[in-house]
Amino acid sequence: xxxxxRSTHQQVRAGLKRRHAAERRFRAMGIGAVLLALLxxxxxxxxxxxxxxxxxxxxxxxxxxxxxxEVLDPSGMRDxxxxxxxxxxxxIRESLRxxxxxxxxxxxxxxxxxxxxxxxxxxxxxxxxxxxxWIGRTIDIDLLAAAEIDMLHKGRISRDVPEDQxxxxxxxxxxxxxxAAEGRVAFAFNTTFFTSGDSRDPESAGxxxxxxxxxxxxxxxxxxxxxxxxxxAVYLEEFAPKNRWTxxxxxxxxxxxxVPSIVxxxxxxxxxxNFLGLPRSAPLVGGMVLALMTLPTIxxxxxxxxxxxxxxxxxxxxxxxxxxxxxxxxxxxxLALPGILTGTIxxxxxxxxxxxxxxxxxxVAFVVDVPTGFTDPATALPIQVYLWSDAPxxxxxxxxAAATVVLLGFLIAMNGLAVFLRKxxxxxx
Amino acid sequence: MxxxxxxxxxxxFAGLGxxxxxxxxxxxxxxxxxxxxxxxxxxxxxxxxxxxxxGIVVLLLWAVxxxxxxxxxxxxxxxxxxxxIAVPLAVAIVGLTWGVRRITPQLRARNQFExxxxxxxxxxxxxxxxxxxxxxxxxxxxxxxxxxxxPLHEFLFGLHWSPxxxxxxxxxxxxxxxxxxxxxxxxLLISLIAMLVAAPVGLLSAIWMSEYAxxxxxxxxxxILEILAGVPTxxxxxxxxxxxxxxxxxxxxxxxxxxxxxxxxxxxxxxxVMIIPFVSSLSDDVFRAVPDSMRYGxxxxxxxxxxxxxxxxxxxxxxxxxxxxxxxxxxxxGETMIVVMAAGLAANLTANPFAAVTTVTVQIVTLxxxxxxxxxxxxxxxxxxxxxxxxVTLALNVLALEVVRRYREAYE
Numbered sequence: 001x002x003x004x005x006r007s008t009h010q011q012v013r014a015g016l017k018r019r020h021a022a023e024r025r026f027r028a029m030g031i032g033a034v035l036l037a038l039l040x041x042x043x044x045x046x047x048x049x050x051x052x053x054x055x056x057x058x059x060x061x062x063x064x065x066x067x068x069x070e071v072l073d074p075s076g077m078r079d080x081x082x083x084x085x086x087x088x089x090x091x092i093r094e095s096l097r098x099x100x101x102x103x104x105x106x107x108x109x110x111x112x113x114x115x116x117x118x119x120x121x122x123x124x125x126x127x128x129x130x131x132x133x134w135i136g137r138t139i140d141i142d143l144l145a146a147a148e149i150d151m152l153h154k155g156r157i158s159r160d161v162p163e164d165q166x167x168x169x170x171x172x173x174x175x176x177x178x179x180a181a182e183g184r185v186a187f188a189f190n191t192t193f194f195t196s197g198d199s200r201d202p203e204s205a206g207x208x209x210x211x212x213x214x215x216x217x218x219x220x221x222x223x224x225x226x227x228x229x230x231x232x233a234v235y236l237e238e239f240a241p242k243n244r245w246t247x248x249x250x251x252x253x254x255x256x257x258x259v260p261s262i263v264x265x266x267x268x269x270x271x272x273x274n275f276l277g278l279p280r281s282a283p284l285v286g287g288m289v290l291a292l293m294t295l296p297t298i299x300x301x302x303x304x305x306x307x308x309x310x311x312x313x314x315x316x317x318x319x320x321x322x323x324x325x326x327x328x329x330x331x332x333x334x335l336a337l338p339g340i341l342t343g344t345i346x347x348x349x350x351x352x353x354x355x356x357x358x359x360x361x362x363x364v365a366f367v368v369d370v371p372t373g374f375t376d377p378a379t380a381l382p383i384q385v386y387l388w389s390d391a392p393x394x395x396x397x398x399x400x401a402a403a404t405v406v407l408l409g410f411l412i413a414m415n416g417l418a419v420f421l422r423k424x425x426x427x428x429x
Numbered sequence: 430m431x432x433x434x435x436x437x438x439x440x441x442f443a444g445l446g447x448x449x450x451x452x453x454x455x456x457x458x459x460x461x462x463x464x465x466x467x468x469x470x471x472x473x474x475x476x477x478x479x480x481x482x483x484g485i486v487v488l489l490l491w492a493v494x495x496x497x498x499x500x501x502x503x504x505x506x507x508x509x510x511x512x513x514i515a516v517p518l519a520v521a522i523v524g525l526t527w528g529v530r531r532i533t534p535q536l537r538a539r540n541q542f543e544x545x546x547x548x549x550x551x552x553x554x555x556x557x558x559x560x561x562x563x564x565x566x567x568x569x570x571x572x573x574x575x576x577x578x579x580p581l582h583e584f585l586f587g588l589h590w591s592p593x594x595x596x597x598x599x600x601x602x603x604x605x606x607x608x609x610x611x612x613x614x615x616x617l618l619i620s621l622i623a624m625l626v627a628a629p630v631g632l633l634s635a636i637w638m639s640e641y642a643x644x645x646x647x648x649x650x651x652x653i654l655e656i657l658a659g660v661p662t663x664x665x666x667x668x669x670x671x672x673x674x675x676x677x678x679x680x681x682x683x684x685x686x687x688x689x690x691x692x693x694x695x696x697x698x699x700x701x702v703m704i705i706p707f708v709s710s711l712s713d714d715v716f717r718a719v720p721d722s723m724r725y726g727x728x729x730x731x732x733x734x735x736x737x738x739x740x741x742x743x744x745x746x747x748x749x750x751x752x753x754x755x756x757x758x759x760x761x762x763g764e765t766m767i768v769v770m771a772a773g774l775a776a777n778l779t780a781n782p783f784a785a786v787t788t789v790t791v792q793i794v795t796l797x798x799x800x801x802x803x804x805x806x807x808x809x810x811x812x813x814x815x816x817x818x819x820x821v822t823l824a825l826n827v828l829a830l831e832v833v834r835r836y837r838e839a840y841e
Contacts, residue, residue: 012731019733026735030637033630037654037709040702047672048664231553239547240554253557258756258826259819260763262790263564266815269797270567276493292560299557325543353661356765359794382663382766389667389770397671404664415659 052401058190059150060142063095069136078132088124092116111172117144119204147202147395149176197368202395207403209370213283213378214352220287221351226344229298237306238328257296264293265360273361280362281377289357294347301343305336338425342418349414355382381407432492442521443481450476453532467539475538478545479528484521568819571812578806579607584813590776592807607810611776615786620761622697622782627757631708639716640738658706666770669699674771691773691785700767707757715749752833759825765790789814
């Protein structure tokens with residue numbers, strides 16, 4: 001030691017300040033890390049919600065339409081089939097021309113017509129079918145605005161940007177402002193988003209097709225994965241002898257749980273599509289792939305739940321003469337069921353958010369129709385998010401985020417249900 | 430459609446078999462005046478199993494054969510179509526009558542039915558093994574076809590990856606377009622960036638949660654952090670592609686750096702956030718498994734809490750922590766949607782985090798979406814990449830589980 005001899009006490013004392021500072025630093029780093037992670041989570045949700053909430057409302061333009069019987073129903077029969085095909089476009093264009101009579105140039109007119117979505121013609125046709133008595137009258141009807149006008153009205157297209165850098169011309173802005181001054185441009189709840197399938201036009205695109213596709217997928221997944229998973233767990237936990245075969249199965253299940261999901265997609269492509277010849281893009285095949293993927297999750301959760309049932313239950317049942325199968329199916333399994341269901345719901349919520357394996361089996365197609373069966377071409381909610389996120393239109397960004405909000409909503413609901421089940425039926429032995 | 434109707438009919442037959450078997454057993458018992466060995470209900474179940482089981486097996490086999498041979502079934506003769514309906518039904522009816530006829534008071538119906546049930550359970554647990562075998566087989570078979578077109582060493586060590594060119598010029602593998610090194614390097618770069626985010630944040634969070642936080646705080650914070658792992662990866666991808674990547678690009682141009690809008694950095698950082706819970710939850714469990722006596726010993730010698738954690742708890746928990754990190758790496762390597770949406774397509778061999786790189790999963794997706802010709806090296810290359818991906822992640826997992834298991838044993 002150097003210089004004057006110091007007692008241990010003095011040495012420790014001298015270093016205490018520094019060491020306590022280090023302690024505080026270390027602790028602050030820990031809190032900082034947790035806060036950083038929480039901040040990332042909050043940022044993710046905030047970003048998605050701020051980008052997406054706008055898509056739940058949609059700009060609509062109220063036009064004063066003369067529903068000319070000559071144009072809409074030349075036969076005068078008011079036949080729904082014919083009304084559905086009526087030339088509503090002409091009526092809408094005529095109304096726009098009437099409102100802005102000083103516009104004559106061809107290209108100017110085209111810009112004027114572009115204020116209203118092409119989807120508006122179908123809306124009007126639907127109105128005619130439900131209200132055939134409107135024909136011949138002049139009536140105010142609100143129609144779907146084009147996506148660009150919607151973006152403008154929501155302030156997502158800035159008016160300060162030079163005209164050649166935005167998708168709405170100064171002229172169009174002037175027309176919209178004129179209509180808005182009369183109170184003819186307004187927001188309404190975006191029902192289209194929830195009631196229609198995909199579309200090339202952002203304003204007509206909806207998530208119903210994707211939601212139905214996801215529901216069909218999950219149904220197939222549930223029907224396959226729950227019974228197989230529960231049965232496998234029952235076997236492994238209650239009946240399996242401790243031998244190499246059982247050991248192999250256990251190692252297998254643990255490893256399958258960590259296999260990248262895209263590999264399951266490759267399996268589906270090679271086996272289901274190429275070997276078994278099942279149809280591409282079908283919820284049936286998607287569900288079969290997702291079932292294999294969620295199986296390990298369900299088995300692991302179910303085994304934990306079965307293992308939690310105390311041995312005294314089994315001994316009591318066996319003691320009064322039940323066979324091993326009866327013991328399990330009459331007593332142990334029902335008691336473990338809440339835990340198994342919780343695990344299943346968590347597995348299902350993972351399947352709902354999964355998209356990579358579905359890309360492999362062709363569920364990335366542009367599907368307009370809402371699927372009606374297990375072999376119809378379909379997409380799923382996360383796939384819809386993926387597809388829309390690729391689209392260049394500004395309005396699709398908003399819809400992508402909105403679809404994400406819906407997806408997150410479903411996931412929160414499912415996980416909430418799982419937590420509720422656990423809390424409600426959890427038995428402490 | 431025909432398949433589901435037939436399936437429903439067979440299930441209905443099995444139900445009928447149950448009712449008939451039960452009634453028959455009761456009748457046999459009262460006619461012979463002897464007690465049944467098993468309840469009438471068990472006889473019913475056994476008959477139902479004999480009716481439905483073989484019929485459904487035949488139906489499934491038939492459906493597979495039909496799909497393999499006929500595709501949509503236009504080429505099939507009417508006779509074959511009728512056989513597809515008649516054979517399963519006939520098998521079911523034979524099973525039904527045979528099952529009913531063998532009912533006697535002595536028949537140990539319950540035991541036999543329980544044997545059937547037990548075998549079904551065994552079968553269900555074998556699905557996991559079959560799945561693994563299916564993955565290995567399908568990846569291997571397609572990869573072998575790929576490696577007959579492109580030599581293995583060229584795939585593993587080649588420095589040039591451009592699968593699209595090979596198709597256009599119709600001269601597979603002669604140009605060396607299937608050298609996967611840039612793809613592997615891109616995967617590693619993005620995984621490295623992800624781990625640089627996830628490892629410190631995850632580990633420090635775990636230390637704070639296990640050593641400092643009050644139990645109730647920990648009980649709230651841990652599940653909230655785990656939400657990060659439950660968010661669909663497509664959401665992360667969307668966030669990376671539309672929010673983080675443009676922000677990084679603008680930030681980069683502010684500092685005069687050329688940051689690609691599909692930079693490895695954006696994808697890596699977002700992926701890192703996603704795997705934080707894998708690191709934090711696993712490490713938290715590992716830290717809590719370190720016996721308190723070790724902490725008490727350290728503190729009794731006058732160490733501060735931080736010193737105890739750094740010099741006693743962390744070294745003791747190191748194997749477990751390493752296991753957790755390895756699982757996280759394997760997760761990062763296999764992650765698909767984030768990189769598909771936020772990383773690039775071009776295979777650049779670079780270590781620059783601001784440049785666009787591609788990954789194994791991105792290449793698999795690009796090669797396999799859209800039109801496929803199953804004989805082209807381009808499509809088969811995806812299976813080659815898949816094989817590498819599968820074995821690398823498998824090795825990491827096996828190793829990680831082994832390390833964690835050894836470590837657990839050390840303290841139990």
